Amino acid sequence: MGSLRDVFWTKQSAGESMSDRVAPGRAAPDVRFYLPAPLLRSLVTSYYVVDAPGPLADFTHPEWGNIRFLLVGDMRFGSPDGHDMTPPPAPAVIFGPTDRTRRFDSRGGLTIGIGLTPIGWLSLIGSDASKAANAILPLGDELGTPGEALRQTLAAAQDDAAMVAILDALLMARRPEPSRYHDAVAKVQQALLDGKADQVAELAEAVEMEQRTLHRVCRTVFGFSPVRLLRRQRFLRTLAKVRDALDQPLGQLIDSQYYDQAHFNRDFKAYMGMTPMTYFGTPREVMRRAAEQRNALLGAPVQGLHIPRK
Known part of the structure; x- marks a missing residue:
């Protein structure tokens, strides 16, 4: 590649x-x-x-x-x-x-x-x-x-x-x-940064919450549902790698939670409103x-x- x-x-x-x-x-x-x-x-x-x-x-x-x-x-x-x-x-x-x-x-x-x-x-x-x-x-x-x-x-x-x-x-x-929600929010924040959870069920297990509670915490404090947050963090992890390594093989840069380059390209267009070629050309x-x-x-x-x- x-x-x-x-x-x-x-x-x-x-x-x-x-x-x-x-x-x-x-x-x-x-x-x-x-x-x-x-x-x-x-x-x-x-x-x-x-x-x-x-x-x-x-x-x-x-x-x-x-x-x-x-x-x-x-x-x-x-x-x-x-x-x-x-x-x-x-x-x-x-x-x-x-x-x-x-x-x-x-x-x-x-x-x-x-x-x-x-x-x-x-x-x-x-x-x-x-x-x-x-x-x-x-x-x-x-x-x-x-x-x-x-x-x-x-x-x-x-x-x-x-x-x-x-x-x-x-x-x-x-x-x-610290509010009574502080510890729960801290757990979710850390789990999102860890990048180990790919599915909402995995995230809920990591933070020891019922999925309904997790959904409420994510929307109220983080602004989005758990699934949207997981996808956003996946995109940001790849974007952070891409920005400084344009001459490295693409397969070494795309987050492991992406199926392939086309999957990443679709996410890029969804989050940035343009193709990677257009963005990196600005x-x-x-x-x-x-x-x-x-x-x-x-x-x-x-x-x-x-x-x-x-």
Whole structure:
């Protein structure tokens, strides 16, 4: 079986590395990741800053919930084909967990985000995640401070370190005692990250839950049914391997839970709204840099594979 570079990738110009690929005429965006305070690391995957000096366009991956603040500039989100591109409903927003891509673009700006683990969603947001799935909602006062006031405080900060300190202080003050669902959610989260369960029955056995209880926990805290979560995690595991290994044999990259390459290709189209050839032919100006920075700091190139650090 051929390599992904042979199958998916068009030749780069001589001497050009993957990390150098930027759309012609655009300055490269800067993506920076920071760990939260140690006591927040079961709740928050990371803080991240996207600093775009000029226009950009890219596609998100399926991910857990996020809180994002647009501090300067603009941002739009829409379908993978670029239709229906609209600004978020407020400069401070909650992105519910997703099982599909979004296209996003900007003329330039500065954004800071908070990545949430499923336990973080349970503890800091607390609402039914299935009702926020694949949605962008105003933050409001979910963090105890009006979203716009918090955005203005962050925008006035001198640098990234000051913004991280503001968010750490805010979330430490909000950090509740573990709920009675904490242990159950932690078990499901770990089992999804382990990737050993292929079927819902196997997942239920691994976390020692009845399937009906598992379904309720998954939808309420993770946003989707167990079967959708298992399929999403399978896709993310393969995507994480593919992104850095386009010249390796395809059979070494596809998750063992896929039947064959065609099965993976169908999943790719379902989650990313395009073929692998189309996706890997785009500059991926933000998400490629985000994967590199996230992997270096956190050990996982995508948020959906994040293992909380201590």
